[in-house]
Amino acid sequence: MATSRMFQILILSILFFSSMILAASPTYNIQSYGAKSGGKSDCSKAFLSAWGAACATTAPATIYVPPGRYLMRNVYFNGNLCKNNAITIRIDGTLVAPSDYNVIGSSGSWLKFERVTGVSIYGGTLDAQGANLWACKNSGKGCPKGSTSLAFYNSNNIRINGLVSLNSQMFHILVDGCRNANLVNVRVSAPGNSPNTDGIHVQQSSGITIMNSHVSTGDDCVSIGPGSSNLWIENLACGPGHGISIGSLGWDTNEAGVQNVTVKTATFSGTENGVRVKTWARPSNGFVRDVLFQHLVMVNVQNPVIIDQNYCPNHQNCPHQGSGVKISNVKYEDIHGTSATQVAVKFDCSKTRPCSGIRLDEVNLTFRDKPATASCSNADGTADGIVKPSSCL
Incomplete structure (x- = not known):
């Protein structure tokens, strides 16, 4: 009986304080x-x-x-x-x-x-x-x-x-x-x-989480600009669009870097790119490091995995110098699906500051009825598990 009475008092107290909170929340x-x-x-x-x-x-x-x-x-x-x-x-x-x-x-x-x-x-x-x-x-x-x-x-x-x-x-x-x-x-x-x-552009920001979202647009589904750190992107559907892109970076000489980015459990359907890092080919003190691309599905994507350090849209205003942005410790883990072009993995890194610490682990990308290929320039790293196309690192 006493226990029942105490329970009633507890419920009434909760209701009372809840009503006070509601009253104080106009x-x-x-x-x-x-x-x-x-x-x-x-x-x-x-x-x-x-x-x-x-x-x-x-x-x-x-x-x-x-x-x-x-x-x-x-x-x-x-x-x-x-x-x-x-x-x-x-x-x-x-x-x-x-x-x-x-x-x-x-x-x-x-x-x-x-x-x-x-x-x-x-x-x-x-x-x-x-x-x-x-x-x-x-x-x-x-x-x-x-x-x-x-x-x-x-x-x-x-x-x-x-x-x-x-x-x-x-x-x-x-x-x-x-x-x-x-x-x-x-x-x-x-x-x-x-x-x-x-769709979503992040720059000069930290502690950003993007989850359970669907982006269909004419440019990057998610773009990540200078000064971004501690980003978590999970369960994203992208397409149409240009994929998820870190960059373009390195336009300014003194530019904040990008670090600690995780992209996991995402699907790219008919996009121009899957996951891309892009920088201008010009001097810069910027960097991209500690990035994880994990559990990704590519469905007829033109460039499923790409690092482009010679970014030059429409071939205009590009000095054609080596990119000063240092890219390091980027991991691609459990990425599979289909490429719309034969070169499914492309690492076109800086001739003055080559990419380092690139890691491929369980990557399986195919191209129609032909073997997909990989292309590397100024890139250093390792490959583990099944990696198709064969690693060029």
């Missing part, structure tokens, strides 16, 4: 600040008003976007004056960019968060309506560079879960100068011919 519905669904009325000010209200309290707060389409111009979420380190943005609807790409096309970012801490985004769809801008770019006419759909700069403890990004003008998601960010269950979708539409 929700700011953007419709309460004037936002209207339908995709025709500009809701930017309403969203910023909700952000301001959430930032004014130190208690955990939620900004809520109900079902519907909400037109958004460029929105800048500034964390400098934000008191709150626990803001959740829960999106049940779609944020849509103006149909005229010029409205946001020259600003660099459509939805920009800077110097924020503890921001979480759950669910929702971002539709940047980038098709008209891509057509402009592909035509060779003068047109704006385009905006990244969702950008985080110099921010900490970020979480994105269940977000869908459609038809970005440029990068879909950018993580720049951040610490500790988790991107989970993200879906990126844009046509394979959409230019410069990297």
Whole structure:
């Protein structure tokens, strides 16, 4: 009897404290600040008003976007004056960019968060309506560079879960100068011919995790820029797109390096590349080291495994010097599938700073009814287990 009574008291206490927590965690519905669904009325000010209200309290707060389409111009979420380190943005609807790409096309970012801490985004769809801008770019006419759909700069403890990004003008998601960010269950979708539409781009950041996500786009599914460290990418489906790319690196002489990157359990379908490291052939103090590519499936990929230290798109603005970026300790483990070209493994390393510590372990790549081949230049390393095509290291 006494035990039953104590249990009842415990349950009541839990309910009481839970209600207190809920009461202390206000929700700011953007419709309460004037936002209207339908995709025709500009809701930017309403969203910023909700952000301001959430930032004014130190208690955990939620900004809520109900079902519907909400037109958004460029929105800048500034964390400098934000008191709150626990803001959740829960999106049940779609944020849509103006149909005229010029409205946001020259600003660099459509939805920009800077110097924020503890921001979480759950669910929702971002539709940047980038098709008209891509057509402009592909035509060779003068047109704006385009905006990244969702950008985080110099921010900490970020979480994105269940977000869908459609038809970005440029990068879909950018993580720049951040610490500790988790991107989970993200879906990126844009046509394979959409230019410069990297799915997720990370640079100058540490402690970034990308998991259980699907990226279909016209550029790199995930691109990793200078100053990136401690990245974990797992259970990623990529295609169409240009694969997962470390680089391009080495454009600047004094450039931060890339280290401690793990890519595991990923599938590449019909992509231009699988896993690539690319650097400009010019002097640099940069480096790439301690990288693991593990448990990868290639399905008709043009360049399944590639290191390209003579990167030169369109053969323009390339000095044709030896790359100064030092690549070392890169391991390829359990990679299998099909190559769309006969050279399935290509290590085109720097003539001035050759690759070292390259390791192939259980790599099995085939090319139609012909044996696949490997190509090595200025690369040193080892091969273990079954390695097809035969190692050229």
